[in-house]
Amino acid sequence: MTLGAEVHADTAPPADPVALAVSWLPADDDPDRPQVTLSTQGLDGWPNARTVLLSAVDRTGFAFHTSASSAKAHELAAVPRAAMTVVFAPAFSRQLVVRGDVVRCSPGELAAAYTARSPYLRRLAWLNDDALAALPRAERVARWAAGEPAAGAPEGWTGWRLVPRELTFWVSDADTASRRLQYRRTAEGWRVRPLAG
Numbered sequence: 001m002t003l004g005a006e007v008h009a010d011t012a013p014p015a016d017p018v019a020l021a022v023s024w025l026p027a028d029d030d031p032d033r034p035q036v037t038l039s040t041q042g043l044d045g046w047p048n049a050r051t052v053l054l055s056a057v058d059r060t061g062f063a064f065h066t067s068a069s070s071a072k073a074h075e076l077a078a079v080p081r082a083a084m085t086v087v088f089a090p091a092f093s094r095q096l097v098v099r100g101d102v103v104r105c106s107p108g109e110l111a112a113a114y115t116a117r118s119p120y121l122r123r124l125a126w127l128n129d130d131a132l133a134a135l136p137r138a139e140r141v142a143r144w145a146a147g148e149p150a151a152g153a154p155e156g157w158t159g160w161r162l163v164p165r166e167l168t169f170w171v172s173d174a175d176t177a178s179r180r181l182q183y184r185r186t187a188e189g190w191r192v193r194p195l196a197g
């Protein structure tokens, strides 16, 4: 079945939304990581959002990594809930929105995710802070060139897993309206319903 066809099919929707999400996303060992919009509750009360790389996905949730000094880290410490939006290029004919609670990644997961990052992103994890950002460009370039990162992740390297309570799969259709399947976790299992696109 073509990816996304499940959302428009007349047959019963897939019973397991996490398996469906995994089938839409690249394998965890694919270096081309999905770029997702991570939404949090800002400390000032307004929603906040930014792009992060989806590090891994499995039955336990959707993992992402960042600096413990970032705004998102402080926001998730205060309100451990988030939403993640993925739009699938190049056709932009599919979207996945996941909402739920977040839990912290284990030390082993943090180390594995850091090792899987490109050399550029590992250097970024060591060097990219507000002090560097405040410098003139020539100094930023010099610090970048001089700063050979130590082995292993910096102390502030951290990550969370978004544990889904709701997953919404959106698929366009050239011949009719776009449609969504929304799964909500209940005490009895996943409840699914079709929604307008």
Ligand SMILES: Cc1cc2nc3c(=O)[nH]c(=O)nc-3n(C[C@H](O)[C@H](O)[C@H](O)COP(=O)(O)O)c2cc1C
Residues within 6 Å of the ligand: 035, 048, 049, 050, 051, 052, 053, 054, 064, 065, 066, 067, 070, 071, 072, 073
């Ligand atoms: C394509 C793309 C991927 C990104 N991936 C990450 C990431 O995996 N982790 C991260 O902390 N920031 C990532 N960023 C930077 C964030 O969008 C953001 O600017 C930064 O994390 C600070 O966010 P905050 O102040 O809201 O915490 C990425 C940005 C882009 C454009």
